Amino acid sequence: MATFLRxxxxxxxxxxxxxxxxxxxxxxxxxxxxxxxFQLIYPPKAAADGTTQGQDNQVQASDLSQPGVxxxxxxxxxxxxxxCQLVSQDYQLLKLRKAHQGRDWTDLFIHNIYNRPGSNTxxxxxNELSKRPLGEHIILGDMNAHHPRWGRTGTRxxxxxxxLLEIANEWGLELTTQQGRPTxxxxxxxxxxxxxxxxxxxxxxxxxxxxxxxxxxxxxxxxIRTVLDIITPIAVQQKRRNWNATDDQKLTQKIEGGLRTGxxxxxNPQRIEAKCQELxxxxxxxxEESTPWAKPSAxxxxxxxxxxxxxxxxxxxxxxKHTRTQDxxxxxxxxxxxxxxxxxxxxxLSRAHRRRVQQVIEDGPQGMWRLxxxxxxxxxxxxxxxxxxxxxxxxxxPGTLAETVDQKAEAFRIAxxxxxxxxxxxDTDSFQYPQxxxxxxxxxxxxxxxxxxxxxxxxxxEDGIPNSLWHKxxxxxxxxxxxxxxxxxxxxxxxxxxxxxxSITVVLRKQGKSDYQLAKSYRPVALLNTLxxxxxxxxxxxxxxxxxxxxxxxxxxxxxxKGISTDHAIHIIIDRIKTAWGKGKPVVSxxxxxxxxAYDNVSHERLLHNLKKRRLGSFVxxxxxxxxxxxxxxxxxEGTSDRIPTPTGIPQGSPISPILYLIYNxxxxxxxxxxxxxNGWVDDVCFxxxxxxxxxxxxxxxxxxxxxxxxxxKHASVFDPKKYALVHFVNTREVxxxxxxxxxxxxxxxxxxxxxxxxxxxxxxxLEFHHHREKAVAKxxxxxxxxxxxxxxxxxxxxxxxxxxxxxxxxPQMLFGVSAWYQPMLISHSKARIISRPFVAIQKQAAxxxxxxxxxxxxxxxxxxxxLPPISVHMNRLVKETALRLRTGPEFAVPPTMLRxxxxxxxxxxxxxxxxxxxxxxxxxxxAPPDTSxxxxxxxKAFVLAPWQAPPEVIIADREAAVNNHxxxxxxxxxxxPLI
Numbered sequence: 001m002a003t004f005l006r007x008x009x010x011x012x013x014x015x016x017x018x019x020x021x022x023x024x025x026x027x028x029x030x031x032x033x034x035x036x037x038f039q040l041i042y043p044p045k046a047a048a049d050g051t052t053q054g055q056d057n058q059v060q061a062s063d064l065s066q067p068g069v070x071x072x073x074x075x076x077x078x079x080x081x082x083x084c085q086l087v088s089q090d091y092q093l094l095k096l097r098k099a100h101q102g103r104d105w106t107d108l109f110i111h112n113i114y115n116r117p118g119s120n121t122x123x124x125x126x127n128e129l130s131k132r133p134l135g136e137h138i139i140l141g142d143m144n145a146h147h148p149r150w151g152r153t154g155t156r157x158x159x160x161x162x163x164l165l166e167i168a169n170e171w172g173l174e175l176t177t178q179q180g181r182p183t184x185x186x187x188x189x190x191x192x193x194x195x196x197x198x199x200x201x202x203x204x205x206x207x208x209x210x211x212x213x214x215x216x217x218x219x220x221x222x223x224i225r226t227v228l229d230i231i232t233p234i235a236v237q238q239k240r241r242n243w244n245a246t247d248d249q250k251l252t253q254k255i256e257g258g259l260r261t262g263x264x265x266x267x268n269p270q271r272i273e274a275k276c277q278e279l280x281x282x283x284x285x286x287x288e289e290s291t292p293w294a295k296p297s298a299x300x301x302x303x304x305x306x307x308x309x310x311x312x313x314x315x316x317x318x319x320x321k322h323t324r325t326q327d328x329x330x331x332x333x334x335x336x337x338x339x340x341x342x343x344x345x346x347x348x349l350s351r352a353h354r355r356r357v358q359q360v361i362e363d364g365p366q367g368m369w370r371l372x373x374x375x376x377x378x379x380x381x382x383x384x385x386x387x388x389x390x391x392x393x394x395x396x397x398p399g400t401l402a403e404t405v406d407q408k409a410e411a412f413r414i415a416x417x418x419x420x421x422x423x424x425x426x427d428t429d430s431f432q433y434p435q436x437x438x439x440x441x442x443x444x445x446x447x448x449x450x451x452x453x454x455x456x457x458x459x460x461x462e463d464g465i466p467n468s469l470w471h472k473x474x475x476x477x478x479x480x481x482x483x484x485x486x487x488x489x490x491x492x493x494x495x496x497x498x499x500x501x502x503s504i505t506v507v508l509r510k511q512g513k514s515d516y517q518l519a520k521s522y523r524p525v526a527l528l529n530t531l532x533x534x535x536x537x538x539x540x541x542x543x544x545x546x547x548x549x550x551x552x553x554x555x556x557x558x559x560x561x562k563g564i565s566t567d568h569a570i571h572i573i574i575d576r577i578k579t580a581w582g583k584g585k586p587v588v589s590x591x592x593x594x595x596x597x598a599y600d601n602v603s604h605e606r607l608l609h610n611l612k613k614r615r616l617g618s619f620v621x622x623x624x625x626x627x628x629x630x631x632x633x634x635x636x637x638e639g640t641s642d643r644i645p646t647p648t649g650i651p652q653g654s655p656i657s658p659i660l661y662l663i664y665n666x667x668x669x670x671x672x673x674x675x676x677x678x679n680g681w682v683d684d685v686c687f688x689x690x691x692x693x694x695x696x697x698x699x700x701x702x703x704x705x706x707x708x709x710x711x712x713x714k715h716a717s718v719f720d721p722k723k724y725a726l727v728h729f730v731n732t733r734e735v736x737x738x739x740x741x742x743x744x745x746x747x748x749x750x751x752x753x754x755x756x757x758x759x760x761x762x763x764x765x766x767l768e769f770h771h772h773r774e775k776a777v778a779k780x781x782x783x784x785x786x787x788x789x790x791x792x793x794x795x796x797x798x799x800x801x802x803x804x805x806x807x808x809x810x811x812p813q814m815l816f817g818v819s820a821w822y823q824p825m826l827i828s829h830s831k832a833r834i835i836s837r838p839f840v841a842i843q844k845q846a847a848x849x850x851x852x853x854x855x856x857x858x859x860x861x862x863x864x865x866x867x868l869p870p871i872s873v874h875m876n877r878l879v880k881e882t883a884l885r886l887r888t889g890p891e892f893a894v895p896p897t898m899l900r901x902x903x904x905x906x907x908x909x910x911x912x913x914x915x916x917x918x919x920x921x922x923x924x925x926x927x928a929p930p931d932t933s934x935x936x937x938x939x940x941k942a943f944v945l946a947p948w949q950a951p952p953e954v955i956i957a958d959r960e961a962a963v964n965n966h967x968x969x970x971x972x973x974x975x976x977x978p979l980i
Contacts (some may be wrong), residue, residue, distance in 0.1 A: 001773055002345050004217040005033050005072070005311055014232065015094065017070035019114040019194075019221070030070055040384055041084045041092065043067035044516070055649050067112030069141065073386075075613055078233040079638030083389045083403040087124050088115040094404065096232055096577070103899060106135055108230065113141035115160060122163050128170050133622075138228075139173065139197040141360025142221065143270060146664075153182045164195075173197040176209035176226065183211060185323065186220045187224050187331060196226055206228045218315050218338040241287065242294040245467055252476055254286035257459075261481045267489035276497035277488075279482055280531070283465065283473065308348055308487040311341040344962055355668045355796060363878075372787065372805045387507065387636045388517050409634040412507055415519035417601060417831070423603035423716035431609070436548050436617035442487045443948045445865040445866055461529035462502050462633070470530055487535050489562055503632045503651060504640070524658045526632065526653035531654055536626070539654040541947045543663075548890075548942040552614040553662060554670040555892040558682030560658040562942040566759040567882050568893040569681055570820050573688065573758075576677065576897035577767065579727045580690035582906030586734035589697035591687045591742065591749070592758055593708065594723035599657060599684035600649040603716035607664050609757045614663060622884040623660070626883055653806070658682055668711045676704040681759055694728050694740035694751075705744055721747040725756040731910065737765055761817050761934030769821030773858030778837040780814035784846055791849065802850040803866055814839055815875060819882035820876050825917045825924060832872065839871045883918035891939050 004010055011034060020031040030042045035319070049275050068090035071277035073082065077096075085093040094110040115121045129137065146156065147161035168175065175197055177183070181944040182190035190494045196209055197433075205228045212225035225463060259282040263275050318334035369860060382529060390402040390411045402411040456468035473479045493683055513521035528536070544562065547553050558564045575590045595601075627650065634641040650657045660681060669680035676689045687699040687708075712719055721744045728751050730737040739751040755762040762772035791797045797805070840859065848855055848864035863870055869877070887898055897916035909917075916926040927939075945951060955965055 002031060002033070002349060003308065003341070004215070004219070004223070005038075006029065007215050007217065007312075009212075010038060010223075011214045013225075013272065014074045015110060016076055017092075017110065017112040017140055018072070019112070019470065020068060021070045022064075024620045030654075031349060032072075034072070038072040039075055039079070041071040041073060041094075042208065043069070043086055043089050043092070049701065055879060063195065068116055069112045071112055073313045074774045079386060080236045080405040084386075085389055085401070088114050088119075088121065088130060090119060090121050091124050091128075093128060097404065107132075108328070109135055109137045111139040111141070113139065115143045122167065126167050126170075128166070128943070136199045136202050137173070137197075138172070138199075138202070138226070140195065140224070140226065142193060143195045144193050145195070146193065146403050150175060150177050150195060155191075157937060168197055168246065172200045174203050176206060177224070178210060178372075179977065181211055182323075183222050183224065184220055185222070188326060188328070194221055196223055197222060197443055198228075201403065202228060204314050204415050213316070213320065216316055216319060217312060218319065218341065219968065240293045240294050241464065243291060243466060245292050246287075246469070246472070247290040248472060251290040251472065253477055254289050255282050255473070256478055257811055258282040258285055259478050259482060260479060263483065264485045267346050267493050269495040272489050272493060272495050273898070275482070275495050275498050275944065276488055277436070278530075279479075279486065280463065280499060283479075287465070287469075307856055308341075311337070311344050314395065338567055348789050354787075355791075364447055369588065372790070372809055386638055387522075390519055391517050393519070405636065405639035405641060406636075408636060409644075411506075411519045412524070412634050412636075413641075413644055416505065416521075416524040416597075417644075418597060419599060419855050420601040420603065420648055420716040421713075422717065423606050425557075425603075425605055425609070427714065427905060428605070428609045431613070433612045434615050436612065437615045439542055439546075439618050440948050442484060442491065444952055445846050446538050446541070446947050447480065447487065447534065448482055448542070450534045453537065458526050459506070461505050461527045461532070463499070463529045463531075465530050467530055469535070482529070483534070487538060487653065490535060491539070491619070491622050492624055492627075496532070496535075496622065496625040498629070499529055500626075501536065501630045503630070503653075504527045504644075505632045505634045506709050507636050518934050524634075524652055526649065526651035527635075528654055529940045536821060537655040538947075539619060540659050542761075543619065543656070543659050545943050546616060547614070547659070547663075550615065551617070554666055554680065557662060557666055557669045557680035560662055561890075563889050564893050566681075566761070566883075567817070567819060568886060568889065568895075569679055569759055570761050570817060571886060571895045571913070572893070573679065573763075574767065574820060575897050575913050575915070576688055576690075578900070578916075579897065579906070579911045581731040581910035582902060583735075584909075585690040585692065585956060586731040587692065587694050587697050588690045588729040589686060589694065589701060590606050590727045590729065590758075591642065591705075592725040592756065593687070594720045595683055595685070596718045596720045597649075598662060598665075599652050602649050602661070602664055604648075606715050609658060610663050610666065614634060614666070616663070626656070661686070664715065666712075668708060668715075671707060671711070672704055673707075674700055674703050676700050678704075684759065686758065693735065694730075697728070698740050698742050700745070701742055721749060724749045725758075726751045727756050727765060729765055729767060731761075732766065733909070761820065772821055773835070773838070775812055775815060777842060780810050780839075780842050783810055783813055784849070788849060792852065799850055799866075803868070806846045806850060807868075810842070811874070814842060815878055818875050818913055819879045823912075823914045823917065824872075824876050824879065824915070825921055826912055832844055836875060838871050839875075843868065843871050878920065883915055886915060887919065887937055888940050890942060901980070 002963055005016075010016060016038070017400060018030075024030060028045050029042055030040070031039070069092050070396055071084060071094055073084075073090055073094070081097045082095075083095050084096070087093055092112040096113065111125060111128070112123055113125065124833035129439045143164060145158060145159065146155050146732045147157040147165065149161075149165065160786070167173070172390070175190065175195065177195045180192065183194035184191050198206065207227040207229055209224065209226045212223045215225070217223075227680050259279065260927055263278075315334065315337045318330065318337050322330040322334050357975075370597065371613065375646040387408055391404055392407075392411060394398040395412075402408045402943050451467075451470050454467040454470065456471060457465065458467050460466045470787060474483070477533070504629070505524045506524045506527055508515060508525055510521055510523050511751065515521060553561070558569050558572075573590070580588045604624070607627070608624055611617060611620050611623060628647075630651070631643045632646050632651075633643050650660055662680075665680065665685065665969050666684065668685055669678045672678045672687065676687050677852050679686050687701055688699045691697040691700065691706070716790045722743070724742075724747075726737065726749045739753055741751055742749040752765070755764040757763075762769070762775055764771050784806075787810070792806070822832075822835060827835075842861070844859040847853065847859065847866055847868060848857065850866060853862060860870075864866070881899075888895055891899075895913065895915050897913050898919040901920050902916070912921060919926040921927070929973065955962065957965060
């Protein structure tokens with residue numbers, strides 16, 4: 001396939017149907033060198049039960065080891081006009097909608113079949129044809145059927161051939177394969193088994209169907225070329241700007257000449273709308289004058305050099321000679337030439353890959369990280385360029401598929417923007433709100449900070465203006481002044497310009513889903529216009545500041561807050577478990593809840609009520625405007641839908657969405673009682689309770705769930721008990737685990753016997769973390785294997801680059817959460833070595849890859865030569881750094897045992913917590929050294945200054961210059977702002 005898919009004549013086709021494709025042993029895919037011009041459609045992985053997800057239902061996989069078919073569809077074809085259905089691992093059905101035949105428009109179905117011996121493929125073919133009586137059909141592939149109708153004279157017909165002819169007669173199919181001309185040949189054997197059938201209406205459109213010897217590339221199957229006089233819609237190339245070629249001077253001149261400040265005195269919605277249009281019009285005009293369009297070109301593959309082409313021609317000549325003479329000597333010459341060509345192509349492509357790696361590495365750090373990301377995310381990348389046909393979840397239309405862009409967009413609209421249940425707002429009518437917090441006007445400093453915080457590489461919204469351009473625009477005084485006036489007018493008036501209310505919703509695949517023909521297997525991300533996102537970022541920062549400085553959020557609501565990480569959340573959970581065990585409560589139960597479509601089901605009125613309830617009413621008018629009259633277009637790889645209204649929820653992808661949701665579900669986290677505590681991490685909420693038995697904790701959790709249901713009724717939210725997870729943490733010194741289940745709403749939540757995942761940690765009933773470590777090692781091994789494509793002992797990324805990638809990519813994956821599952825102060829040296837042994841092995845493999853050393857090289861020598869700390873040292877350092885970070889973080893997020901020492905009998909009965917040992921056990925990194933007084937720990941604040949306050953001036957100079965600068969500033973104004 002390597003040479004076949006690089007042949008110019010092959011790449012001129014619209015559809016390339018392959019049977020028995022080459023299988024990539026490292027990833028579930030096949031060879032795809034033409035990513036710029038062809039979309040690969042490769043059957044997905046089969047499930048563990050021997051099935052794979054098809055379009056209509058689960059279908060039996062014929063062979064779990066290797067799919068029998070794949071398709072390459074040219075990107076010249078409009079992707080909105082075709083779709084592909086997987087009938088089985090050996091049967092793909094490509095639908096070209098409304099293919100043009102003269103004056104008529106009809107659907108064309110291409111059946112790509114590998115009739116594996118003993119399979120049900122022909123029965124599937126009959127079923128699929130019966131479902132589609134209208135439209136035209138092309139049935140092609142390796143049929144593994146013999147008959148004199150298409151074979152040589154005297155060919156003995158078999159059962160498969162008779163069945164195939166019955167289907168052809170039943171549906172009026174015409175055979176177009178040349179009779180008697182072999183399509184398969186090996187040594188002195190040959191047969192005609194690669195067949196092509198077309199419906200009778202296509203016969204007059206058939207130009208040619210032949211064995212294409214001119215594109216034969218030493219396979220035992222000859223390629224078959226079929227040409228039809230059919231016109232299909234051509235894809236429209238999307239234009240994009242070459243932002244790197246922007247003329248900054250011309251951009252500034254055009255904006256300064258076309259934009260005027262002012263016009264927002266006594267602002268109202270009409271004036272705000274006019275000023276926003278004026279600003280965006282001036283920017284778009286300046287872009288037209290200063291930024292050229294990019295000039296995309298079809299990627300040409302320089303890897304396939306002249307030497308390869310000569311070898312291919314020689315092999316093809318010898319193949320033709322043997323076909324003509326059937327001489328064994330000619331076959332031997334052909335085989336030797338074919339093997340030489342295979343080795344040459346493999347060597348050439350390997351050199352080309354190494355050359356490209358070196359070119360990217362030479363681009364500097366950015367190229368290095370781009371290469372590392374490519375290596376880790378290659379699996380499935382070729383198949384993500386198209387959205388498969390989606391199953392419509394409608395009981396009245398079982399088996400119906402969404403195939404067109406509009407149909408898929410409607411399926412996604414139903415999944416992403418469902419109509420939420422009505423919220424019970426009866427408690428808001430007579431609610432007495434507290435005094436609201438007042439905020440000053442937005443400053444230029446805030447806007448500049450928001451622009452600097454916006455990453456340059458983020459995708460822009462509908463207006464196409466990226467963050468990188470705003471980094472330049474905000475330096476133009478007239479633009480900055482206009483934006484300051486516009487933002488203040490929006491907040492004060494409670495109005496959001498219509499330009500800010502429009503978005504593009506991009507559909508992204510969720511990782512690890514078994515069926516990507518379900519809309520719920522995708523995640524919506526809103527691409528908002530960048531100027532609107534800057535306003536949202538300014539408001540979000542102000543709300544966060546008010547929430548932190550005034551204590552407006554629950555202490556256990558940790559996600560999305562400044563200075564808080566998942567380490568805080570997991571150590572608080574461990575702390576509660578060990579504390580309960582120490583106080584004679586042997587069972588601690590953790591129930592992880594799941595809110596269906598959390599952001600999408602937000603009730604606007606309830607959110608506004610919660611804002612006023614938490615003293616943030618100053619932003620209510622603007623937030624109301626931000627949430628209403630929104631619209632979006634759903635963008636898929638094959639096309640973009642028409643604009644649709646989004647009257648519910650809050651947009652995912654907005655800077656303000658996380659803090660708004662924290663306020664929205666704060667009551668759920670805050671109102672637990674009856675011995676149940678809760679932890680919140682944005683939309684992930686869990687309940688914890690302790691007791692003498694699992695029966696007792698289950699009873700408490702059931703009561704807490706009833707309260708959660710009451711919250712859901714008031715907040716128009718829907719819980720999904722099917723996705724709940726339950727873990728009983730049991731102190732086995734007192735009781736034996738029973739793994740008691742929890743019954744809720746007719747669904748049973750089964751207690752895990754292994755581990756459940758929460759915030760990236762795998763929590764097991766005994767807090768041993770064996771499962772977590774196994775997962776971490778496996779994940780690091782996969783990533784390390786992916787990085788092998790970046791370097792070898794004599795080629796690829798430099799030692800420095802690979803070492804940096806290993807430390808920045810593999811180490812964080814491998815040692816994620818190490819402070820929870822590695823406790824050097826609480827275990828023996830031998831157990832510490834046992835725990836670290838798999839991680840030592842990963843580092844040894846990485847060191848060999850980085851340095852190009854032999855596998856037998858001593859690990860200690862490699863670590864020393866590469867300046868890699870031994871894994872045990874690295875793990876100890878991370879544990880201590882985590883302890884310091886937790887202890888000096890916000891006080892409400894510090895595990896209680898780090899602040900208050902537990903009695904010795906409690907520690908003896910339940911054991912130390914990891915952070916408690918660092919704080920109080922002799923030798924801990926937080927304990928005072930001998931003969932010194934106990935230190936008083938400082939707590940870092942989330943915000944040192946209010947967002948609207950100017951930061952302290954920072955001057956870096958040598959001692960003499962620093963003293964002079966300091967004295968001059970103090971002499972000018974003793975009340976000068978802080979100077980560092």
